[in-house]
Amino acid sequence: xxxxxxxxxxxxxxxxxxxxxxxxxxxxxxxxxxxxxxxxxxxxxxxxxxxxxxxxxxxxxxxxxxxxxxxxxxxxxxxxxxxxxxxxxxxxxxxxxxxxxxxxxxxxxxxxxxxxxxxxxxxxxxxxxxxxxxxxxxxxxxxxxxxxxxxxxxxxxxxxxxxxxxxxxxxxxxxxxxxxxxxxxxxxxxxxxxxxxxxxxxxxxxxxxxxxxxxxxx
Amino acid sequence: xxxxxxxxxxxxxxxxxxxxxxxxxxxxxxxxxxxxxxxxxxxxxxxxxxxxxxxxxxxxxxxxxxxxxxxxxxxxxxxxxxxxxxxxxxxxxxxxxxxxxxxxxxxxxxxxxxxxxxxxxxxxxxxxxxxxxxxxxxxxxxxxxxxxxxxxxxxxxxxxxxxxxxxxxxxxxxxxxxxxxxxxxxxxxxxxxxxxxxxxxxxxxxxxxxxxxxxxxxxxxxxxxxxxxxxxxxxxxxxxxxxxxxxxxxxxxxxxxxxxxxxxxxxxxxxxxxxxxxxxxxxxxxxxxxxxxxxxxxxxxxxxxxxxxxxxxxxxxxxxxxxxxxxxxxxxxxxxxxxxxxxxxxxxxxxxxxxxxxxxxxxxxxxxxxxxxxxxxxxxxxxxxxxxxxxxxxxxxxxxxxxxxxxxxxxxxxxxxxxxxxxxxxxxxxxxxxxxxxxxxxxxxxxxxxxxxxxxxxxxxxxxxxxxxxxxxxxxxx
Ligand code: SF4
Numbered sequence: 001x002x003x004x005x006x007x008x009x010x011x012x013x014x015x016x017x018x019x020x021x022x023x024x025x026x027x028x029x030x031x032x033x034x035x036x037x038x039x040x041x042x043x044x045x046x047x048x049x050x051x052x053x054x055x056x057x058x059x060x061x062x063x064x065x066x067x068x069x070x071x072x073x074x075x076x077x078x079x080x081x082x083x084x085x086x087x088x089x090x091x092x093x094x095x096x097x098x099x100x101x102x103x104x105x106x107x108x109x110x111x112x113x114x115x116x117x118x119x120x121x122x123x124x125x126x127x128x129x130x131x132x133x134x135x136x137x138x139x140x141x142x143x144x145x146x147x148x149x150x151x152x153x154x155x156x157x158x159x160x161x162x163x164x165x166x167x168x169x170x171x172x173x174x175x176x177x178x179x180x181x182x183x184x185x186x187x188x189x190x191x192x193x194x195x196x197x198x199x200x201x202x203x204x205x206x207x208x209x210x211x212x213x214x215x216x217x218x
Numbered sequence: 219x220x221x222x223x224x225x226x227x228x229x230x231x232x233x234x235x236x237x238x239x240x241x242x243x244x245x246x247x248x249x250x251x252x253x254x255x256x257x258x259x260x261x262x263x264x265x266x267x268x269x270x271x272x273x274x275x276x277x278x279x280x281x282x283x284x285x286x287x288x289x290x291x292x293x294x295x296x297x298x299x300x301x302x303x304x305x306x307x308x309x310x311x312x313x314x315x316x317x318x319x320x321x322x323x324x325x326x327x328x329x330x331x332x333x334x335x336x337x338x339x340x341x342x343x344x345x346x347x348x349x350x351x352x353x354x355x356x357x358x359x360x361x362x363x364x365x366x367x368x369x370x371x372x373x374x375x376x377x378x379x380x381x382x383x384x385x386x387x388x389x390x391x392x393x394x395x396x397x398x399x400x401x402x403x404x405x406x407x408x409x410x411x412x413x414x415x416x417x418x419x420x421x422x423x424x425x426x427x428x429x430x431x432x433x434x435x436x437x438x439x440x441x442x443x444x445x446x447x448x449x450x451x452x453x454x455x456x457x458x459x460x461x462x463x464x465x466x467x468x469x470x471x472x473x474x475x476x477x478x479x480x481x482x483x484x485x486x487x488x489x490x491x492x493x494x495x496x497x498x499x500x501x502x503x504x505x506x507x508x509x510x511x512x513x514x515x516x517x518x519x520x521x522x523x524x525x526x527x528x529x530x531x532x533x534x535x536x537x538x539x540x541x542x543x544x545x546x547x548x549x550x551x552x553x554x555x556x557x558x559x560x561x562x563x564x565x566x567x568x569x570x571x572x573x574x575x576x577x578x579x580x581x582x583x584x585x586x587x588x589x590x591x592x593x594x595x596x597x598x599x600x601x602x603x604x605x606x607x608x609x610x611x612x613x614x615x616x617x618x619x620x621x622x623x624x625x626x627x628x629x630x631x632x633x634x635x636x637x638x639x640x641x642x643x644x645x646x647x648x649x650x651x652x653x654x655x656x657x658x659x660x661x662x663x664x665x666x667x668x669x670x671x672x673x674x675x676x677x678x679x680x681x682x683x684x685x686x687x688x689x690x691x692x693x694x695x696x
Contacts, residue, residue, distance in 0.1 A: 186488050204488075
């Protein structure tokens with residue numbers, strides 16, 4: 001009984017037992033396909049994100065235009081992902097330069113912290129109830145690309161939308177395979193610490209651009 | 219001595235706060251807004267009722283299995299590569315954090331928002347040992363610049379208005395012009411903190427929920443500073459109270475649906491960050507080492523009482539303080555301790571002792587507004603009454619730290635006399651007669667009367683008692 005661990009656990013174990021209550025039924029919301037998509041979009045837009053409906057083939061072109069219109073000089077991307085390959089392969093001529101996040105952060109910090117204007121990531125899904133993107137970083141697609149640059153561009157497939165987080169966790173079997181870091185993103189970085197006045201981009205991205213790939217390609 | 223000063227503090231400080239029109243206005247505006255936003259989120263009463271029942275059960279379940287779940291959490295964290303430490307006291311927790319930082323040669327630390335590190339006074343401890351902690355949550359950054367403590371558990375600088383913050387930034391940030399434009403102020407903080415993030419040797423964060431099933435730390439926030447603090451530096455230390463554990467990943471969604479909606483009226487926070495391990499082989503970013511510090515600091519004692527245990531269900535949403543007629547008028551600093559408002563006056567005396575913070579359970583009207591909005595159904599007013607009782611009539615020894623500390627000889631004597639008076643018709647009759655004759659001669663400074671009359675007019679005894687008047691009218695006593 002010498003360690004704090006043992007003493008704390010001993011005290012907790014000596015406490016009178018209370019029966020663990022059953023968790024009463026609770027049903028997260030469910031939507032039909034059309035409502036699901038509409039809700040996903042409107043919730044994201046309500047949290048100040050920009051949602052564009054795109055197709056599986058035209059999205060790199062569409063993105064090029066969006067970024068050019070915003071005057072984005074540099075976008076970091078993950079060269080190892082399928083989306084990254086498609087992006088790099090079809091980028092061609094554009095005022096926006098693509099920079100690959102292909103080495104450890106220690107060698108890339110400067111680009112991340114002060115040089116990149118935008119970061120591009122894929123998503124593992126979208127959640128209609130709250131308008132959230134599920135980010136599931138991998139060795140190919142690191143964590144910081146969605147966070148440090150002033151603009152975050154995220155690619156979501158309509159087919160990956162679920163109604164609620166509860167459904168996502170079950171449907172995608174999260175409990176058995178949590179990654180180093182899973183993140184839900186619902187809008188750009190914001191704060192209301194000064195007189196409850198909303199301000200965007202306090203530490204993370206000021207803008208969130210969502211490319212939503214329809215289930216039926218036009 | 220310390221106990222004595224603390225005891226006097228709430229009442230005295232409350233008077234000062236009540237006479238501060240600026241503070242009153244800052245809180246009024248903020249709390250009115252938060253109440254309206256929360257109400258809009260829970261307009262569907264059926265949904266609120268079932269979600270809340272689920273949320274309360276999830277937390278009660280975790281507390282019923284607390285020791286087992288902590289062991290499971292520890293084992294799963296270790297399996298995932300997270301190093302786990304246990305601390306009985308805040309001093310131990312501070313020493314653990316400092317030890318980890320020193321072993322890593324860390325000199326600068328970037329912090330995400332964390333109430334438990336406020337509870338530990340971690341910043342002061344680190345500074346004393348030559349380590350510079352920088353708060354990165356905008357609200358925390360503002361109060362760190364001002365050298366103050368948080369006045370609210372979700373919105374730490376809610377007591378300040380734009381002009382005060384503009385002044386502060388102008389004073390403390392080199393080259394910052396005076397501006398009350400919120401976007402410009404926010405941009406100034408972003409610019410000032412970027413370098414701190416990039417240069418930090420370590421990041422420190424709190425934890426909202428720790429999932430035993432998977433060994434996952436869930437952190438929620440809007441700014442992204444929490445994600446940065448836990449991703450950019452090579453070392454991440456998470457600190458949490460031992461009560462924050464949940465059994466399953468499935469337990470996260472209902473609580474996540476309750477917390478931000480209760481707190482700020484948002485459907486969800488911008489970021490929900492789930493950390494399960496340090497950087498793995500082949501990954502390009504994330505800290506190379508993650509540590510989890512589990513802090514007791516009296517929580518296991520609270521857990522030892524099956525009634526008071528409900529206190530530990532708290533998910534720190536702050537809805538109770540936003541709705542408390544006392545908190546909304548006096549603000550968080552009046553409470554003198556880390557956790558203000560209804561949850562504070564319930565938690566603080568249990569962690570610090572009734573001898574130290576025994577006045578806090580009295581700083582309540584028992585109007586039940588806190589209980590009505592608490593998303594995990596903590597019966598705060600009932601537990602406040604229990605603590606009031608404990609301070610004069612302790613139940614089982616050791617159940618509450620400092621129980622019995624408010625017992626006074628005069629009061630005990632007073633109650634004994636009262637009992638005597640009411641138990642014998644003769645003494646009662648003589649007593650009331652005497653009070654009718656001489657009661658009004660009693661000075662308001664008399665023992666026991668003194669406190670009562672400090673905020674009330676002294677009661678005036680009628681020359682004749684009700685019994686006498688009734689008898690004169692011809693009613694019979696029996
Ligand atoms: S006691 Fe209830 S309402 Fe108050 S902060 Fe805790 S969970 Fe929220």
